[in-house]
Amino acid sequence: MEKAFKLDFVNDKTGSLYVNCCGCSQTAPLHSFGPASKPHYLIHYVLSGKGHFRFHDKEYRLEAGYGFLIQPNELAFYQADAKDPWSYLWVGFAGSRAEEYLHSMGLSDRHPIFSCDKSEELYSIVRDMMEHNTFGIADDLRRNGLLGVFLSVIADSAGVVAREEEDKGNQYVKKAVSFIQSNYCNPIKVTDVADYVCINRSYLYTLFQNYLGMSPQQFLTTFRITKARELLDSTNYPIESIALSCGYSDALVFTKAFHAMKGMSPSKYRKESHKESTKEQLQEVEGLIARLLKP
Structure with missing residues (x-):
């Protein structure tokens, strides 16, 4: 079983960058997702525990302080560890400049893994998104603004794993x-x-x-x-x-x-x-x- 708190938002928006969904989860041992795809970008960040992520025939063992990017419409699989299952937060997003921003951060299908030491700050941002969950313009603007902050925190402190010089x-x-x-x-x-x-x-x-x-x-x-x-x-x-x-x-x-x-x-x-x-x-x-x- 997975104890998850999540929100999904209207998926027919246009713009440079906007939130599709967000949430946080405490998983049970060996809880898994996939192989399956999503229609938008999806960033997961591990808060505690361990697990593995498989994408494009590569498998990555991950623990607290690491995150991974799932590309739109690409099959991915991830699973919690049997003895120390992970808890994680996630944000799904899209927009005309989403790929550009991610590429500038060094994240892509070739380099989907990153490290970041700002777990408390990332968790606080996602909680703020979830607390402002109406479909009104004020909460909509706040969530999308927080998405920019979320990516900024990752970009500022992240190290992209296996990124070429x-x-x-x-x-x-x-x-x-x-x-x-x-x-x-x-x-x-x-x-x-x-x-x-x-x-x-x-x-x-x-x-x-x-x-x-x-x-x-x-x-x-x-x-x-x-x-x-x-x-x-x-x-x-x-x-x-x-x-x-x-x-x-x-x-x-x-x-x-x-x-x-x-x-x-x-x-x-x-x-x-x-x-x-x-x-x-x-x-x-x-x-x-x-x-x-x-x-």
């Missing part, structure tokens, strides 16, 4: 590129990028060279100058405004960077026709990013 490096570069794309218009430096992805500047340099064939500074400058060329071609903004719009607080520094890369000043560039080459340069940068972000 190459995968880690790729994730760091993706996050760094995403940060640059969103903040190139601000006066950020490479140290800010390294701090954002929580690695030192030297390691970030090595990763960019390995994955993109250029340094973080070269990528940041290339991205900024490409955006500046767009503005020079498509607007009548003063050079000073374009400099500020591309993260340069000093128009002279911007002009020197532009000249070093394009062989002419921004003003001279604007006088000539370069729209087609700008388009090609933009496509080149976008292609570089697209290759990086490809799963």
